[in-house]
Amino acid sequence: MQDLHEGIPENNYWIQVERFLQKETTEFFEKWVTNKEQQGTSEVVNGKEEGKTGEGNNNTEPMHVRLHNMTGGRPLAVVLLCGLLKTKEYPIEWDKVFDHLKSKQSSRLENILTMCFDDLPHEIKSCFLYFAVLPMNTAIEANKLVCMWMAEGFLRPKDGKTMERLGKIYLKDLVARNLVKVVKRESFSGGPFVAVHHKVHSFLLLEAQEANFVEIHNGDDSPPLTNTRRLSLQNYTDKYAALANPLPKLRSILSTFQEDKGHEADNKEKRKGDGGKTKTVTSEVVQNEKDETAKTLEVVQNKKDKTASTSEVVQNEKDKTDETSEVVQNKKDKTASTWEVVKNEKDKNAKAKEGVVCHRILGSGMFQRLGQNVMTNRYKHIRQMLKESRFLRVINLQRIEIGEKLPSAISNAAQLQYLGVTACSLRSIPTAIGELKHLQTLDVRDTNVDKLPPSFWKIKTLRHVFGNYLILPKRVGNLKYLQTLESIKPDEKDGWDENTFKEMVNLQSLYLSDSSGNDGNLETVSSVISNPELLEYLEKLVLKVSKSNIRMNVFTSRSQRRLRAMALCGMLVVDQVPIPDFCVPNLTFLSLKGTDVSKAFIVAVGDLALLTDLILEEGTYKDEQLAFDDGKKFKSLKRLTLSCLEKLVTLVIGEKALVKLTHLVIKSYKKGFNVDVVDTGREYVKRLEVEDKELYDRIILGSAAKKLSDQLPASSST
Template sequence: MATPFPRDNIGDAPVGFDGYLRALENHLLSHEHTPQQRFISILGETGIGKSTLMLTICNKIIKDHENHFDKLIWYNMPPNSSANDLLKQVYERAPDKVPSEGEDTDITKKLRSFLHDKRQQKWQQSGAYLRALETQEVAKHADTLNKKVDADSKNISGSTIQLGRLNESQSAELFCRRVYGYNYTKPRGYKVSYNEQVFKITGGHPLAIVVLAGLLRSKEMPVEWDSVLQQLMPGVEAGESQGNKIAGVLLTKEKPFEWDALLQQLMPTTEAKLSNRMTIERIFSTSFDDLPHDLKSCFLYFAAYPTNITHPADQIMRMWIAEGFIKPEKGKNMEDLAQEYLKELISRFLVEVKYRNECEKIELVQVHNRLLRFLQSEAREASFIEIHDNTDVLAPAAVRRLSIQNDSGNYIPFGNRFPKLRSFICRVEEGEGASATPDLKNDPKNIPRKDPLKFLCGSKFLRVISIGGIHLAELPDAIGDMIHLRYIGVTSCDLENLPSSIGRLLNLQTLDIRNSKVKIIAPKFWRIKTLRHVIAAQLQLPNSVGELNNLQTLHGVKPAENWGGLTCPLDMMTNLQSLELHGFNDANHGVALERALQKLELLGHLKLTGDKIPSSVFTAPSLRYVESLVLDGDIKWADNSSNTSNYSPEVALGICELRPNLTVLKLNSVSKELEEFIEKIRPHLTVYECPTRTDA
């Protein structure tokens, strides 16, 4: 069985990897009957294509050799992770795992029990290198990981693949693919000299080639191309700059011994590497400087997060909107404009698409680690954001955006006040990282909880709060005084209460508490007219709400009361585009729900969980924009259409015409008659899931 692997945002075969792919495939599929574990390291400088190579071989193994392995697992290992983190992820991601007997928490024993007599392929991505491990018993490798035994251990058969840079022809091929597409044709006016210039500028470094292509694809050829390429060509300025740096280092050394040692290190090979590194940074800088001001601010926002992080696209775009980076345009809503901004960054190859959902919408994005380090440097230089690991800030009065990043799990509230703060972004790993203390690793609940956000009370201009990893049971009551707040995102599973003062946040656009235990919010919250997105898990939706004409997303809610009569709170949210409702029943909510659904003409995603699902999800003409239907419950058809087997092809075609955009249909169960009906419209679907069938 195969677990889903990340999706590449390019979609074509990588350039210059044929030999590496053959070698990897041979290593992974050979020695089938050997008792030794296979441990393969892929080495190379940052941006050389290690992740791309690993992703390509993963997809190839799934496509051509899936039956060769019992389990296929991908794990992107964050920096400073421990061996125990790795083993936990392998166990949690393994499909069809059987829980260990008793209360034993030893991950090694769990894996040994689960993987007994199984052949597993594990793909691990970690920092500057990638590793692929084939083993019959991964649990046996636990001690090897913890003790960092070398690859020539008697229990491990190891191989190393070293990636190099592309040659001139390969560089030209990659460059043209990124500028013109996979099946490209060079336009008239394309100079042969461009190939040589691209190679000289990038040194055959794949990431540099891709970013350069993203920069030039929006430029006019040949005038603007010639100007940019001439500007980036390695020349006298770079050499002088490098010479000055070397001279500065020499002045700090004692002569002659230390001079001789340093100059020996700076022989031509090392000098070339320094020059290449400087040239790549110049490409990044030129591409960054070419961005419009608003788009530059959006890109800088990624600097608030650590490396190796994938970002939910909708969350990052909502924060852009809350910050005011997205400028309104007549006839377009803010989310559509934010989507255009994101796509522009993607088209310039500054942001990667890591995953698209079943409707082909961008769901996860990421900035390459090397680009991110450059971006964080730019953000600090421009005083755009302060990035800390939970230490005191030197000049809190001037800080506009504050990012907390650490993997210790030890969050210590600040003693400072931040009067000009606009955004607070916190990502604290829950005590599993290498820098975590033993107490935190054994009990993450030791993380301090007392008033962890008290220091924000003086930040009257705060617009964005995004928190992950802190164990919060509640938010401070003073949050109601932060009247400029537009975005609140808290992922804590411990969050149970929101203060009643949240109803005073009259500019609030997004409340994202999707993992929380919050069930009730103050009634005034449901009258905030600026609300655009409410994402929860078990939030009660009261009968009395204000006119929420701006609300587009409502997830994780259930009716707080019976919906008597013909009206319900959904009637006040007629511009909803995504709705996930659960906990309703036909007797108390059915009639009002069916009538309300017929008014939601902009709905694109609908997920319903209840005893009876109204048939209007299929038949209401107003729901023609629905792309995704996820239904957990029996479909309630009208009496005159209960015999679904009598549906003619013409009627089925009519249903398809009513749902021309429907591509995803997921049903928890379906009767035999309904299954026959679904079969008539199934050819129009790209995803159809129905695990069980009930013969009702």
């Protein structure tokens, strides 16, 4: 697209928060804890009913003074204390909390954290402790976290609620108590993401250590104990050392590695090739153009070869005294580690050329010079772990290389329920995975895996499958417990038919992609959507097609009544005028791309009473003006995002329209683009003034606001 201004990206930076004043502490408490509609509560906070708040209470200090004294105005302490008191049904219980905290001699924050933890219901404590297995300042996808809780045995169906539903309730409770923070809103990328404050994380580490809940391996030399049940790898220098010793009682192994900031420049170069999006990229083989034989080069270093004594050899990390290493490049391995072949000009008698292997640990941005035998040893450790740790229930390896093929020894972990291998160069899954009869979750996102063996799709206990456009075969087993398919595509030869999805009666999240142009596949999807018996519980739907058309029944089918979020990418066929009524009453999130719809369709979308998020991307809208001028439309819309609408010239927001809109994001637009608004005092306008001055300067007081133009100061319009 030409002549488009790119919107300002979101800013991520630290904000220094000063201690609260006494007034600010009281205001925060009243906002988060007290129910002002409940008579007498605010009076208690202000101290007007002191003496009634607790039996035998001789406190003469008003509540707001006690709040500030107990927390010292520290923001984290205030937030945690508010979360704790919010769980108390009656304000009379607050005195007991304050008296208990006052009796402790340790620091204020430590006292509050301890009491917050002790106050948790027993079944939630283990779930909260699980944040200790993650490195500090690490966010985790909420759905992924719940799946791991489920595999660990923390969740059991209760009161008619599924394990997933119960896990979400527990997580919401932790968020309500301010022990866990939502750091990213829900989206189709797997959100929301949650995390804990670094001081809360430090507290959890101590609690986990006392309870022998998890052993953290973060670079120290001491190997884990043989009776370790949960092992968390958090080091960068030697990721595999902890797996060298047998761990027969191991139940869970987790690794979480962040990107190395020292290679941000390299990561930026990597992202240029994929449009700025983070994708899994296989290791590139750098060949010497001048040497055609380098493609099949095999370098063998022989200790006895005196003529090779001057060769440069890659050192083994575990044995620095090893002066020789064998480097074998497989001709069929297109995704092998990066090779740099260095020819030794001084050694004319050397029959084999010498090489230096540079292996990239994908996703971590770290570079390590390794010999092939080093990587073989590391993969050997992983295979050994799978053979000896027969009680494994959770494997979550993020940004750690295990080879291009998952070892067949995975079948030894017969009790495995969660298998996640993400952000690495993994390419294939062995047929032996079908022997995991208890497997509930598979996560191979950000890898090169695009096809799973037929035996996998026969596992009856499957509940969640995450990947990058995995091929879903035409025939699968009885997957009646399956809730998540993200994301899948049809086999180019066989495609899909109605029987493919016949047994998936409990699907809640469905992400489909089809670029084959086979109309039969889309007919199948259309018939599945129209069948009220198949997608009765569907809550998220993503359809991405490039050579076919999307049918309107995604909005009009009665099977979509539970649908909360939808993303469509492809031409949307509007075959009826006027547009029929939509049957998605619970839809709150809608994203459109390439749909090429007109104003009439947008007007119909406006009737969705619960819609809070609307995203219109490239190729979505075909008119020059997009107007929101009806106060009866989009009653709940809070966030409106427009991106790359190349035909759009004017955005009009009327006087009574979009009354709840708080965020207006326009990522790119033409030079002549402007926003016609009535009231420049709206919250979304104030945000634009701070976040995107370029767009703010394009706001005009349009003709729809003539009656108010005389009342507004001249500086309010640009």
